[in-house]
Amino acid sequence: MLLNKVSSAQVCKCYFEMLPYIKPYTFRTILAFAICIPVGGCDAVIAMALKPYTDLVMVEKSIRAAWYIPFAIVIFAIIQGILNYYASYLNTWVGERITRDLKLELYKKLLSHDAAFFDKTYSGNIVTNFSNLVDTASSGLFTKIKTIISKLASSISLICVLFYNSWELSIVAIIVLGCAFLPTAKIRQKMQDVMSKVIKGSAMLITEYNESCAGNKVITSYNLHKYQQIKFSSAINSVTQIRVKLIQKTAWLSPAMHVITSIGIGISIAYGSHLIVSKQMTSGSFVSFLTALLLLYNPLKNLGNSIKDFQMSMIAVESVLSSLNADVNIKDKKNAIELKEFKSGIVFRDVDFGYSPNCLVLESFSIEIKKGETVAFVGSSGSGKSTIANLIPRFYEINSGSIEIDGIDIRNYTLKSLRDGISVVFQDNFLFAGTIRENIVLGRDVSDNELQKAVEMACLSEFVSTLNNGLDTEIRERGLRLSGGQKQRVAIARAFLKNTPIIILDEATSSLDNEAEAIVQKAIDNLMIDRTVVIVAHRLSTIKNANRIAVINEGKLVELGPHEELMNIKNGRYKSLYEI
Numbered sequence: 001m002l003l004n005k006v007s008s009a010q011v012c013k014c015y016f017e018m019l020p021y022i023k024p025y026t027f028r029t030i031l032a033f034a035i036c037i038p039v040g041g042c043d044a045v046i047a048m049a050l051k052p053y054t055d056l057v058m059v060e061k062s063i064r065a066a067w068y069i070p071f072a073i074v075i076f077a078i079i080q081g082i083l084n085y086y087a088s089y090l091n092t093w094v095g096e097r098i099t100r101d102l103k104l105e106l107y108k109k110l111l112s113h114d115a116a117f118f119d120k121t122y123s124g125n126i127v128t129n130f131s132n133l134v135d136t137a138s139s140g141l142f143t144k145i146k147t148i149i150s151k152l153a154s155s156i157s158l159i160c161v162l163f164y165n166s167w168e169l170s171i172v173a174i175i176v177l178g179c180a181f182l183p184t185a186k187i188r189q190k191m192q193d194v195m196s197k198v199i200k201g202s203a204m205l206i207t208e209y210n211e212s213c214a215g216n217k218v219i220t221s222y223n224l225h226k227y228q229q230i231k232f233s234s235a236i237n238s239v240t241q242i243r244v245k246l247i248q249k250t251a252w253l254s255p256a257m258h259v260i261t262s263i264g265i266g267i268s269i270a271y272g273s274h275l276i277v278s279k280q281m282t283s284g285s286f287v288s289f290l291t292a293l294l295l296l297y298n299p300l301k302n303l304g305n306s307i308k309d310f311q312m313s314m315i316a317v318e319s320v321l322s323s324l325n326a327d328v329n330i331k332d333k334k335n336a337i338e339l340k341e342f343k344s345g346i347v348f349r350d351v352d353f354g355y356s357p358n359c360l361v362l363e364s365f366s367i368e369i370k371k372g373e374t375v376a377f378v379g380s381s382g383s384g385k386s387t388i389a390n391l392i393p394r395f396y397e398i399n400s401g402s403i404e405i406d407g408i409d410i411r412n413y414t415l416k417s418l419r420d421g422i423s424v425v426f427q428d429n430f431l432f433a434g435t436i437r438e439n440i441v442l443g444r445d446v447s448d449n450e451l452q453k454a455v456e457m458a459c460l461s462e463f464v465s466t467l468n469n470g471l472d473t474e475i476r477e478r479g480l481r482l483s484g485g486q487k488q489r490v491a492i493a494r495a496f497l498k499n500t501p502i503i504i505l506d507e508a509t510s511s512l513d514n515e516a517e518a519i520v521q522k523a524i525d526n527l528m529i530d531r532t533v534v535i536v537a538h539r540l541s542t543i544k545n546a547n548r549i550a551v552i553n554e555g556k557l558v559e560l561g562p563h564e565e566l567m568n569i570k571n572g573r574y575k576s577l578y579e580i
Helices: 008-041 043-059 068-112 115-120 123-165 167-214 216-221 225-250 253-277 283-325 385-391 415-420 436-441 448-457 461-465 484-498 514-528 563-567 573-579
Strands: 345-353 362-370 374-378 400-405 422-425 502-506 532-536 548-553 556-561
Touching (some): 008 043, 008 068, 008 123, 008 283, 043 123, 043 283, 068 283, 123 167, 123 283, 167 253, 167 283, 345 532, 362 385, 362 400, 385 532, 422 484, 436 484, 448 514, 502 514, 556 563, 556 573
Parallel strands (some): 374 532, 422 502
Antiparallel strands (some): 345 362, 345 400
16 A cells, blocks of 8 residues: 655645544543643743742842742642643543554454455555554654644743743744754655655565464475575565665754754853843843743754654554545445345356456356256366356456346345355365354354254364364464364354355365365265355366356356266367366
């Protein structure tokens, strides 16, 4: 996902678009920001108190007249500390809840994307854009506003102290202050591209971690440790170089600010000395002025880091909003209807489909699958047979033509009702971290009898009985504790519990050995009873009993019929595949 440059108009737009997420916490947000005003305003108290203290104690040597000033400073410091604590607490409270809400919304958005989105998006980009940047955005949104309000209140109060003590020196101080901000306009534009590259580079590092975790057996079996280290080293070196480049573009700003503010302080001291000598200004006024000036200039010395952090926050906010507002390719039509009952069959009419615009996988593909029928799709690798299985539940959107269920285009059904009527058993079924029970039930409210029946029909009972904790056995992430056949039977048990009229078996036994295949095939036979079944098969021995077999070659239907009929076609495609 592209991270665009952030202009001033975009900053305002970003904050405006964040308002719906702030609204539920409006009172605490306003209170948190309101407390920042006296927190900043208290900075002027010390500077203001030094005028009478210097004049009365240091000049006139009258301690009694100024005895209350140290106590007043301490009291105001305590008040400022308490207010600062509550401001930080409230900002954190609101920020964390907005972070939570945004992450929930983003996760909901992530789940709504189609398979094509995940095909073309790196896992690192997903983690970065849908999770990590939310923390940066929310913390930036509130921490920076808190700081801005506090410093703005502090600056206004300190400027008032400056003018109260000497308007002549104040004009000098304001001119220097204006000059100090000039370099920021130049640096801001340079930072945007570099910071975007930092984010993208960090996302690639996450992808490297994910691939090393998921592909650890391949890495070990092929002795790829050195190769992976070189890849990772290249990626992290790239990120390091970009981060160093960012420092090169920003590190000079703080020293420049330090020099500029030092010049302002030097001019103020020189001119202030003249005013004191000429009796146009008291020593107390000068000390008070100088203290206020130092407090006013002090934040400028770290302006480089502040701008960098703010820029990063704005890029993060824009990226989060971009993810939230991104279009979802596959979604319900405005007046979509529910698929309540499967009545007649599934029809493909002149379907064209390609994973990329200029490369069709299916071309003018048409077939009818009647209710209660078992149709198997066979063909060489890349012929498009698995694509057919992916199109029925609308994992992908077709380019042209139509896929109909009961005479109605599946795009006119709600996605939920369409997918509620279809169960899919994949070649490599994903199992979630948790127990076998949780992986079969998948959040449904089912009785023990229903669950036990599904386990029995999926031929899982014998295996489960060997486990100390039975169905409550933890299987860890991706089901690493289970064999391929056991995973398939868990997936078949899921399908039994879902109890849908349409079953799709996408090469469900192709990766199994003969013994595991025999057990899984028995479970599949149980699953197929009284259902409409679409089988995508690589092993042709598993689909001889299908009502019809559709032979796919280069995205087109070339043969269709039962096993015996296709075997009698001289030089037929199916016969050739079967004999091979």
